[in-house]
Amino acid sequence: MLEPFKEPVFITKPLLPEIEELSAMLEAIWASNQLSNNGTMVKQLERELAGYLGSEQLSVFSNGTVALQIACRALRLSGEVITTPFTFAATVHSLMWSNIKPVFCDIEEDTFNINPDCIEALITQDTTAILPVHVFGRPCNVEKIQKIADKYGLKVLYDAAHTFGVKIDGKPVSAFGDVSMFSFHATKVYHTIEGGALTFNTPYLKERADLLRNFGILDTGTVMEPGTNGKLNEVQAAVGILLLKKxxxxxxxxxxxxxxxxxxxxxxxxxxxxxxxxxxxxxxxxxxxxxxxxxxxxxxxxxxxxxxxxxxxxxxxxxxxxxxxxxxxxxxxxxxxxxxxxxxxxxxxxxxxxxxxxxxxxxxxxxxxxxxxxx
Ligand code: T4K
Missing domain, CATH: 3.90.1150.10 (Aspartate Aminotransferase, domain 1)
Known part of the structure; x- marks a missing residue:
């Protein structure tokens, strides 16, 4: 008869930076007095992540859910979006928070991902996008999904929360679709305690998302549209820089x-x-x-x-x-x-x-x- 484990074995245990290395980063942040609002740590993290994830157009956010909401807004999605029911609540909630009606599509039994063969039957005049999830890090059938999107003029927003660093035939998952969202929650393979990133297929979308994560403020005298606060702070960015090495x-x-x-x-x-x-x-x-x-x-x-x-x-x-x-x-x-x-x-x-x-x-x-x- 096996004995129970003495301590609980949880589903995951967050990866942690070396405390000495983090202390040194914190000292630099303290000395600079720049704690948030696109400081040097956030800029460095964005540069390094763009390299690691193979996407020139990348921005970081306070969490993956807000990043998804901002992506919906940046892509100007409305009406109906086809998505999967087999996902974390945040995927579907981000549509509802953007006043978009989720349309559920069945999944594949072997990959657990949205079944591309079931998508077309769900498209109506109100459909503006497909929001697939690369479930448990296994990539969706990106080619079939793109073909459908192209045929009907739909956007593709990937929930890539689980696919940090995943590649398909050597190509990063961020190379597919219009926008991909990566979650950097503490329970993920890579994290910034809380956080997330969007990768974009055009510089224009990144510009829009950057504006939206900072209240829609272009400069002190100009507010372009109702944005939100989706900024990552300097301390979390420092954790992200250190964990990228691990x-x-x-x-x-x-x-x-x-x-x-x-x-x-x-x-x-x-x-x-x-x-x-x-x-x-x-x-x-x-x-x-x-x-x-x-x-x-x-x-x-x-x-x-x-x-x-x-x-x-x-x-x-x-x-x-x-x-x-x-x-x-x-x-x-x-x-x-x-x-x-x-x-x-x-x-x-x-x-x-x-x-x-x-x-x-x-x-x-x-x-x-x-x-x-x-x-
Ligand atoms: N899309 C998808 C497909 C997602 O899976 C997620 C998040 C999102 C979007 C949204 O991204 P974010 O807005 O979160 O960036 C967890 C995470 O909170 C959530 O991020 C994740 N998906 C989801 C799949 O799992 P819970 O409620 O299962 O987490 P919790 O608190 O029960 O943690 C699980 C275990 O991890 C604990 O039993 C112990 C360990 N743990 C957890 C934390 C937070 C630690 O050891 N230390 C910690 O700090 O949701």
Missing amino acids: VEAEIEGRKKVTELYRKYLDNIPGITVSSDVEGVTHNYPYFVIKIDRDEYGLSCDEVFSKLKEYNVISRRYFYPLCSNFQCYRDIPSAAASRLPIANKVADSVLSLPLHGRLPADHVEKICDIIKGIRP
């Missing part, structure tokens, strides 16, 4: 942990794990298992509860589906009958603890527990 090692560590999970969970009836996609440079943000209740003998919820007894804190990302939230379930496209795959996936998917420093013996024990609790 992110490669973090991704390497996550890859190793992922490979161990795949090895130990192989051949458990009813448990399916994902594999890498050929041509994709992955960043390993989440480790997800799919549970077939009949074959494994326990539901997703039951596995979640049993793991908790062993102090393993898994997460049911993304359950419930956004389309089943009280605030969205009356939208016609939210009907379960129109989203059969998304409902099935949300019922069967569980994220296990993953970060680049998770010890190998922890991974082995978590897998032993998953084997051991099977009735």
Whole structure:
């Protein structure tokens, strides 16, 4: 009989900069007295991230959700936007906050991403864009999505919250669509405690977004339009600069942990794990298992509860589906009958603890527990 872990093993553990290095950066910020409003740290971070993410047009924001809202405004989206129900609440909320009606599209069973073959049937005269999510860091079918967008004159705004550093055939994910949003929340592969970035396919969009994140103020005498406050501050930018130096090692560590999970969970009836996609440079943000209740003998919820007894804190990302939230379930496209795959996936998917420093013996024990609790 396996003993529970002495301390909780959480879904993730944030990557931290060396405290001495951060102290030195803080001293520089203190000496400058510039704490916010596009200071030197934010400018340096934007330059370095533009290089790392392979996008000349990049701006940072106070968080990914505000960045998405600003992207909607910068792209002048209105009417209806087609999106996925299998995502974090922020994706769909950012549309509603922009007075845009979300239209839910079903997903692919193997990638959990929006199913491009279901998009066209949802396009109406009011559709202005598609908002796909690269779920769990696995890129969407970007070519099919772009073809549909081009055919109907739609914008594509990618929620790339999970795809920091991901490449498709050597091309950064930011190279696809009009705008991509990266989240830098503390739980992400790379972070600035809270924060986010947008990458744009034109300098014009970056200019607009920069204006919108600073209240719409062009200069002290000129306010162009009602903007918001979406600025990142200097202290968080300093954390971001330091973590950029550590992110490669973090991704390497996550890859190793992922490979161990795949090895130990192989051949458990009813448990399916994902594999890498050929041509994709992955960043390993989440480790997800799919549970077939009949074959494994326990539901997703039951596995979640049993793991908790062993102090393993898994997460049911993304359950419930956004389309089943009280605030969205009356939208016609939210009907379960129109989203059969998304409902099935949300019922069967569980994220296990993953970060680049998770010890190998922890991974082995978590897998032993998953084997051991099977009735
Ligand atoms: N689009 C997508 C597809 C997203 O996944 C997200 C965010 C967004 C948009 C919006 O981006 P942001 O506005 O957040 O930049 C977390 C995150 O808060 C959220 O950023 C993330 N997605 C979502 C998938 O997960 P929770 O409610 O699950 O987080 P929480 O607080 O339960 O943290 C999970 C575990 O992480 C904890 O049990 C322990 C550990 N943890 C967490 C924090 C915050 C720490 O050890 N230290 C910490 O400081 O939402």
